């Protein structure tokens with residue numbers, strides 16, 4: 001085989017850091033993806049998105065020839081192991097799209113006997129066993145594994161080397177081959193059955209999403225009572241370690257937490273009550289903010305600025321960001337809405353200085369570090385649910 005590893009979806013947020021790190025460990029990697037635009041950026045030695053620490057490895061692995069970039073699926077047939085990292089969205093009915101199954105069907109002619117096929121995308125529970133059956137039916141003698149990705153976006157280069165890797169497979173051979181592969185990143189490995197590993201991934205993200213929703217609901221309860229949640233939080237957390245698991249409020253969103261909570265809800269026959277409540281609370285935060293502003297202001301006469309459009313601080317990913325939901329609501333209600341983000345180019349985006357000058361109301365959409373030292377005129381109404389400025393938040 002020409003390559004040790006083919007990564008399908010290899011130009012994405014999960015696939016690219018994995019491709020780079022495996023290649024940096026001397027593994028011959030082919031990153032395969034359908035995005036020709038991203039291939040162009042990568043082949044110029046540039047990263048298509050923020051991935052902290054990638055610059056340390058990326059130019060070198062391209063130069064060494066350990067990382068090959070491809071937009072042709074032929075490389076799948078030329079690889080000993082194949083790792084799948086494509087996106088796994090849900091549909092409008094909150095059901096998982098069977099994209100991984102579709103991909104396997106589409107690329108069936110490229111798979112070979114003796115390959116290890118590793119799912120790294122977050123999948124609907126039971127998918128690993130199902131894929132194993134699909135390969136059997138098509139008489140491809142491949143081992144199928146599910147080894148979930150657990151990095152925080154933007155921090156994969158660091159975390160892939162530090163976090164233990166969960167390994168599962170439908171065969172003993174698959175377990176030992178997946179171990180052999182992931183050991184080069186970190187030899188702290190946990191072996192589970194596929195259903196356990198699939199649920200472990202969904203539970204992890206749903207738990208984080210629920211904990212953010214708890215903080216958000218506490219914020220709303222405190223705010224409705226005219227109290228500053230942050231003052232209460234500081235008192236609760238002061239020298240009291242049992243409260244440390246409670247995050248602080250904010251616009252909890254992004255491409256994974258919400259989607260994985262929806263996956264788990266679909267798997268539990270829509271009986272995942274805590275998850276459902278978390279969705280309503282987190283997704284309701286922009287509406288809550290706008291409703292509270294409407295009690296204080298006639299928004300039809302107000303210019304509102306949103307500082308930060310990415311889904312979380314210090315990165316350039318706008319996927320499923322609640323700042324955009326906020327923008328849509330305000331576009332309907334306010335006289336003018338301005339957006340700014342140091343990492344995202346958007347039509348009509350303005351500099352933070354222009355936004356501060358022109359807006360009557362300023363909302364921190366994303367607490368990017370660049371905003372920490374902005375001087376905000378005290379005559380303006382500042383909405384800082386994240387408490388970036390440390391002054392608390394009462395709406």
Ligand SMILES: NC(=O)c1ccc[n+]([C@@H]2O[C@H](COP(=O)([O-])OP(=O)(O)OC[C@H]3O[C@@H](n4cnc5c(N)ncnc54)[C@H](O)[C@@H]3O)[C@@H](O)[C@H]2O)c1
Nearest residue numbers: 009011012013014033034035085086087088121122149153
């Ligand atoms: N982003 C994260 O931090 C993160 C963390 C843990 C798990 N995950 C999970 O990992 C998976 C991937 O997420 P992501 O954020 O990397 O998505 P992404 O959209 O950034 O990357 C997916 C890549 O797959 C490519 N692709 C799509 N269809 C393809 C096909 N048929 N053949 C080849 N390439 C194809 C796309 O062009 C894209 O580059 C999802 O299941 C997600 O839930 C993501």
